[in-house]
Each structure stands twice: as structure tokens, then as C-alpha cells.
Amino acid sequence: MSMRVVVVGAGITGVCAAEWLRRDGHAVTLVDRVPPGDRGQASFGNAGLLARCSVVPVxxxxxxxxxxxxxxxxxxxxxxxxxxxxxxxxxxxxxxxxxxxERMETIVGDIAALTNDSVEQHEALAAGTPAARxxxxxxxxxxxxxxxxxxxxxxxxxxxxxxxxxxxxxxxxxxxxxxxxxxxxxxxxxxxxxHGWITAPGPYVAALAETFRAGGGVVRAAEVADVKPGTVTLAGGEELQAERIVLSAGIWSRRFAEGLGYTVPLExxxxxxxxxxxxxxxxxxxxxxxxxxxxxxxxxxxxxxxxxxxxxxxxxxxxxxxxxxxxxxxxxxxxxxxxxxxxxxxxxxxxLPDSVPMLGESPRAPGVILAFGSQHLGLTIGPRLGRMVADLAAGRRANLDLTPYAVDRFNA
Ligand SMILES: Cc1cc2nc3c(=O)[nH]c(=O)nc-3n(C[C@H](O)[C@H](O)[C@H](O)COP(=O)(O)OP(=O)(O)OC[C@H]3O[C@@H](n4cnc5c(N)ncnc54)[C@H](O)[C@@H]3O)c2cc1C
CATH class of the missing domain: 3.30.9.10 (D-Amino Acid Oxidase, subunit A, domain 2)
Known part of the structure; x- marks a missing residue:
């Protein structure tokens, strides 16, 4: 079933999610105040590593x-x-x-579950697109x-x-x-x-976003003011209605997630x-x-x-x-x-304090999928998270236990 989806944040996480959602046949709008690949994003300036072996947290x-x-x-x-x-x-x-x-060893497993196929995930997303180079x-x-x-x-x-x-x-x-x-x-x-690496992380994000746009996705340059189930409000008051919303605004996700009732110790x-x-x-x-x-x-x-x-x-x-x-x-x-x-x-x-991202949704905010907190590995796991976001939106069962990444795990 095709749905209207709004993705908030066009760094590597949001762009990958938007593209996998578009390939699933949804009408996807990707909103960011800066152009995808802009130097204001963490996704612009990273080391470019697809660091699948970097499973040990700081x-x-x-x-x-x-x-x-x-x-x-x-x-x-x-x-x-x-x-x-x-x-x-x-x-x-x-x-x-x-x-x-003991706790760290569990976290290592939770990280490895996201990184293990990262090079292949990037290749699968970028295959046949200008991003592949x-x-x-x-x-x-x-x-x-x-x-x-x-x-x-x-x-x-x-x-x-x-x-x-x-x-x-x-x-x-x-x-x-x-x-x-x-x-x-x-x-x-x-x-x-x-292993693998990206030779120009900013242009890579821009190329993935261009692939998304060329395939029929909509990229909106706008500041998001508020996120509520079913509605993303832009600065200036315009409201975007959607059956699914993806919150992938990197470090800036906290304000929106807290507004939805989540406890978000994001640093x-x-x-x-x-x-x-x-x-x-x-x-x-x-x-x-x-x-x-x-x-x-x-x-x-x-x-x-x-x-x-x-x-x-x-x-x-x-x-x-x-x-x-x-x-x-x-x-x-x-x-x-x-x-x-x-x-x-x-x-x-x-x-986040446990070094794994938040990924999923909960009854606190039906239809709003949280996807942020990728810490040192956001580039590595971007396409994998994007694919899992698309699975969640479609109600498909993940081939991974998502409990470690539960979005309300910090709520008392
Ligand atoms: C020095 C350094 C080196 C790194 N090296 C690596 C590495 O080698 N490999 C690796 O895997 N990871 C690495 N990382 C981590 C990785 O870069 C991040 O985890 C990843 O980029 C996070 O991506 P993101 O899409 O979640 O956030 P971002 O790229 O920050 O994107 C968030 C987007 O949300 C938008 N946004 C926020 N609020 C709003 C709003 N209100 N309205 C509209 N738009 C909004 C922002 O404008 C931004 O474009 C490194 C990070 C750093 C800093």
C-alpha cells in the first residue's frame, strides 16, 4: 500500500531511509533546512569509513x-x-x-548486528546510481x-x-x-x-538524494518547527500530512522526540x-x-x-x-x-549513552519512526537503518531483534 511519508533530516540516515521508502512505492518528501550533503551535517565531514569491524564502543x-x-x-x-x-x-x-x-559485550553484539554487512548495504543502495562511484x-x-x-x-x-x-x-x-x-x-x-570507504562523504549524500529526487521523491528546503503524529509543521506554519513520519535529524532530533513524549539522552x-x-x-x-x-x-x-x-x-x-x-x-x-x-x-x-541508535516507533507517537543516534557509525550503518525504516513503515518483520534499539528504552 502506497503511503505519504515525510522524512525529517537529509543526512546519510534520512537520505537512505527516503530512498528505500521511495523504492517501496511510497510518496516520500525529504525535508531539510540545508541541502543534502551540506557541511552543516555530520554526514559531510566524517572519516568516510564503512567501519564494519568498529564494534567496540568508546x-x-x-x-x-x-x-x-x-x-x-x-x-x-x-x-x-x-x-x-x-x-x-x-x-x-x-x-x-x-x-x-558484561554490558559492553552485549553492546558490541548490538553494534555488530548493524555493521556486519555495511559495505554490501552501501553497494546495494548505490548500485546503478551516480553515488556508486x-x-x-x-x-x-x-x-x-x-x-x-x-x-x-x-x-x-x-x-x-x-x-x-x-x-x-x-x-x-x-x-x-x-x-x-x-x-x-x-x-x-x-x-x-x-572493508570500504566513501571518497567524498558530502557529495555521496548529495548523489543519493539526487537519485531519490530523479526517481520521483520530493526534496523540500525548509526548517521543521514541529513533529506530531500525522503532521510535520514547517517554520512559517505550512503543515505536511503523512501516514508515516521518519525523524532522522541527527543531533537535532532530541527536541522533536521529547515533544513526542520520549526521554532522549542524546549528546x-x-x-x-x-x-x-x-x-x-x-x-x-x-x-x-x-x-x-x-x-x-x-x-x-x-x-x-x-x-x-x-x-x-x-x-x-x-x-x-x-x-x-x-x-x-x-x-x-x-x-x-x-x-x-x-x-x-x-x-x-x-x-546515546548506550552507543546504539534509536530505531522504531511506539504507541507514544503512532506512525512516527525514530531513526537517530548513530554516534560514530552513522555513515557505516546508514543504508542498513534506511532499509529497516522502510521495513518498519511497511509493517514487515525485521530479520533482527530490534529490542536493543527500542525508542522508549530511556523512558522510566
Ligand atoms: C569527525 C567525525 C568522523 C566520523 N567518521 C565516521 C566514519 O568514518 N564512519 C561512520 O560510519 N561514521 C562516522 N562519523 C559519524 C557519522 O558522521 C554520523 O553518525 C552521521 O553522519 C549521522 O548522520 P545523520 O543523518 O543522523 O545526521 P546529520 O548528518 O547531522 O543530518 C541531520 C540533518 O537533520 C537536519 N535537521 C535538523 N533539524 C532540522 C530542522 N529543524 N529542520 C530541518 N532540518 C533539520 C540537519 O540540517 C541535518 O541535515 C563521524 C562523525 C564525525 C563528527
Whole structure:
């Protein structure tokens, strides 16, 4: 049965949902105040990874003990605007509690269930469209200063292995031969096969949205003022009526979901990128520089360094220190690296304290499907979430237990 559907938010989550809904035969309107792929979206500036093996959340056993030292260390990738701490605490406390071993292992499974087929999900959505040219298949590497640092991450690798991921290890002359730009005589690399990346995340979202539009979908440039079952109200008062509404407005979803009666402890994990144009060297595949918790990704426009976590809400302007850290750290890894131009960017990862998204609907707001909170993995899981949104809208049974992603799980 064809329905009218309005999708609020045209980042990677909303665009994928809109396109799968359109392919199901619905009359879909995608509403956003910025054009799909705009730099105001988290989906514009990410590291481009289809990181199916990134199943271990940020909150792990021992984080609480390590965090204060990290916050005081200028070379650490964790930043906090201290004045924001009181507002962060209601999110931070359950976030840290979710790092307990047993709970974390459950979360790893909940994440893996969404990431495991991510490269294939992107290929399936983009096949035969202009978006396909942005998808690369390849390895994903984790670069350490030395083998000891890699071994200190043993828990993470054991969890990855338990979920079917295997890796190869490279060091010494073999590592130097793989990547001659690396600091000589230094380093250890673990590479995971069968991964992928997007060579221009913003244009990729734009190309998917254009595919949606060319297929008969409607893209509306408008600010959404309110969401109620059956009605999306635009700023200015125009009302869009729909049998189904999808709320996929990234970090900005909170206000609308709370208006529908949901408890939504959604926090912005601010992340940064530094785009290096005319870089003298690029690895052949994306690499996580583990000491700086950022990824070096070869992209169409140059070399992108993206990552870092800063807590400070959405209102504060970008900070200088995370970008300085990216610049310093990349020089440690690639001492001879030069570039002609650079451009920095900050965006908001929409994160819930249990590190898994909200996906589904409930009797609180019939017909309104929530799809947000993809934290560090929104690009990776976008097409998968989009497909599941279309299944939910049609009333098809998911081939996955959706309980971990339940939209009212934070309601008392
Ligand atoms: C530095 C960094 C690196 C990252 N690296 C990766 C990576 O390598 N791989 C990966 O999988 N993920 C990565 N991520 C995470 C990923 O980018 C996000 O999870 C994902 O982009 C979230 O997508 P989204 O569509 O939910 O939100 P967004 O892309 O932020 O889109 C939300 C949209 O909603 C719109 N909107 C909000 N409110 C309104 C309103 N009132 N009216 C109209 N429109 C509205 C906004 O304008 C926006 O366009 C990274 C994130 C960062 C910050």
C-alpha cells in the first residue's frame, strides 16, 4: 500500500531511509533546512569509513580511570569544555556505566548486528546510481606506535574476533614496504580486509538524494518547527500530512522526540576533520592512528584526518586544540608529509549513552519512526537503518531483534 511519508533530516540516515521508502512505492518528501550533503551535517565531514569491524564502543572497562588523565594530556584525543561538565553529567554517568564488561559485550553484539554487512548495504543502495562511484572496497588499518601498544588493545581485538573479524599484522621492513611514508623503523599495523570507504562523504549524500529526487521523491528546503503524529509543521506554519513520519535529524532530533513524549539522552560528541589538499603522500587505504584516535583517509579532494572526541554541546564554536592535535599527530606518523592547503571542520556525532541508535516507533507517537543516534557509525550503518525504516513503515518483520534499539528504552 502506497503511503505519504515525510522524512525529517537529509543526512546519510534520512537520505537512505527516503530512498528505500521511495523504492517501496511510497510518496516520500525529504525535508531539510540545508541541502543534502551540506557541511552543516555530520554526514559531510566524517572519516568516510564503512567501519564494519568498529564494534567496540568508546565506553569500555577502565575508561573512567583513564579519562581524567586523558583530559589533562594535551596529546590525548579526548577534550572537554569544562563549563559544559554539569550539563554532560546526566549523559556521562550512564555512558560510563555502560562500559562495564558484561554490558559492553552485549553492546558490541548490538553494534555488530548493524555493521556486519555495511559495505554490501552501501553497494546495494548505490548500485546503478551516480553515488556508486564514491564507494571503494579495501582494507581498514589500525596503526600503533609499536607492538606493545597493539597488545594493550587485546580486549578490543578479542571482541572483534568473536564477531568474525580477522586481521593481518605488519611491522618492520614489511610495514615500511607497504607504506613508505611512515616514520622509518617505527610502528605496527593491523589491517582488516573486506572493508570500504566513501571518497567524498558530502557529495555521496548529495548523489543519493539526487537519485531519490530523479526517481520521483520530493526534496523540500525548509526548517521543521514541529513533529506530531500525522503532521510535520514547517517554520512559517505550512503543515505536511503523512501516514508515516521518519525523524532522522541527527543531533537535532532530541527536541522533536521529547515533544513526542520520549526521554532522549542524546549528546553531541563533537568531532573534527582537517582536509589536506595537495598532500605529498597518502596511504592506499584508511588508517586509524590509534594514538590520536583519528583516521587518515585518502579522499577525492585530498587526505582527510578525522576523529577526536570533544564534549561541549552544540552551541559553542569549534575549538583550536583538536585541530592542532590532528596536525601534530599526523606529522609524527608521516614526518615527511607536506600539503598545499588545509581546511578544518567540526560536526556533531549524535550519541546515546548506550552507543546504539534509536530505531522504531511506539504507541507514544503512532506512525512516527525514530531513526537517530548513530554516534560514530552513522555513515557505516546508514543504508542498513534506511532499509529497516522502510521495513518498519511497511509493517514487515525485521530479520533482527530490534529490542536493543527500542525508542522508549530511556523512558522510566
Ligand atoms: C569527525 C567525525 C568522523 C566520523 N567518521 C565516521 C566514519 O568514518 N564512519 C561512520 O560510519 N561514521 C562516522 N562519523 C559519524 C557519522 O558522521 C554520523 O553518525 C552521521 O553522519 C549521522 O548522520 P545523520 O543523518 O543522523 O545526521 P546529520 O548528518 O547531522 O543530518 C541531520 C540533518 O537533520 C537536519 N535537521 C535538523 N533539524 C532540522 C530542522 N529543524 N529542520 C530541518 N532540518 C533539520 C540537519 O540540517 C541535518 O541535515 C563521524 C562523525 C564525525 C563528527
Amino acid at each position: 565506553s569500555v572497562p577502565g575508561l573512567l580511570a583513564k579519562a581524567p588523565g586523558m583530559l589533562l594530556d594535551p596529546d590525548s584525543p579526548l577534550f572537554l569544555r569544562w563549563s559544559y561538565l554539569p550539563r554532560l553529567l546526566p549523559w556521562l554517568v550512564p555512558f560510563l556505566r555502560n562500559g562495564r564488561r 564514491f564507494i571503494r572496497r579495501g582494507e581498514y588499518g589500525f596503526l600503533y606506535p609499536d607492538r606493545a601498544a597493539f597488545e594493550a588493545d587485546a580486549m578490543s581485538y578479542a571482541l572483534k574476533r568473536a564477531h568474525g573479524f580477522t586481521w593481518e599484522e605488519h611491522e618492520g621492513a614489511a610495514l615500511q614496504a607497504r607504506d613508505p611514508g611512515l616514520q622509518p623503523g617505527h610502528g605496527f599495523l593491523a589491517t582488516f580486509p573486506d 553531541a560528541e563533537r568531532g573534527y576533520h582537517l582536509m589536506l589538499r595537495g598532500a605529498s603522500h597518502a596511504p592506499s587505504h584508511p588508517c586509524m592512528v590509534t594514538a590520536g584516535k583519528f583516521v587518515v583517509t585518502p579522499m577525492e579532494a585530498g587526505l582527510r584526518l578525522a576523529g577526536v572526541v570533544e564534549f561541549g554541546g552544540t552551541a559553542a564554536p569549534p575549538s583550536a586544540a583538536p585541530v592542532d592535535l590532528l596536525r601534530r599527530q599526523v606529522r609524527k606518523v608521516y614526518p615527511g608529509l607536506t600539503w598545499e592547503e588545509e581546511e578544518s571542520w567540526m560536526g556533531f556525532r549524535p550519541s
